Amino acid sequence: MTPFMRNNVDFESISRDEILATFNFVIIGGSESSATALTGIFNHLSRKENRxxxxxLCADIRVISEGLRLCNPVPGGLPRVVPEGGDTYCGIFLPEGTRLEARNFAINRSQKYxxxxxxxxxxxxxTSGFHCCLxxxxxxxxxxxxxIKVLLAFDVSVDSADSVNFDxxxxxxxxxxxxxxxRLKSRDVGIEVV
Structure with a gap:
């Protein structure tokens, strides 16, 4: 309410009654209803009979992490610079200012590591540590x-002639x-989009 009232100090833009009538719905609709729905959903999901x-559900949602492992959007890794005084990496001393990077895609799939x-x-x-992605x-x-929004709205498939391999x-x-x-097929009305 504070930012909203900053430009309406004396109720010159919107009257007090209009504010009360409007924000009752906004506050309830924007917070309380979501909180109640989430409370109920987690209550049911956490019950023993719904394990x-x-x-x-968790396995399906967590597929994103597996997708990132297989389809890392920055497979070349993020470049780093050797700090002042130099440092040793993989048993090799590198002078300060040397640029290096580790290929995430190759490392993440290597049985050597x-x-x-x-x-x-x-x-x-x-990445991880101090320089991980903000x-x-x-x-x-x-x-x-x-x-989630795409999969709620559409059944997703690919025709064999159009199949490609991300790798x-x-x-x-x-x-x-x-x-x-x-191929996206609407789950509501059966409309297909390619």
């Missing part, structure tokens, strides 16, 4: 929202995206 449903490179915990698509929370939110897309630091044709 299978919860497990399936991981007992089970196909295990999800081996993947660090946003955009991770926003990227994960965006990915979840887009994937065959060229890499020059980033993935060079090739054309990819998907």
């Amino acid at each position: 299978d449903i919860l497990g399936t 991981f007992d089970n490179p196909d295990k999800l915990s081996a993947s660090k698509p946003f 955009g991770r929370p926003l990227a994960m939110l965006e990915l979840r929202l887009v994937i 065959d897309f060229p890499v020059i630091m980033l993935i060079q995206k090739l054309p990819m044709v998907l």
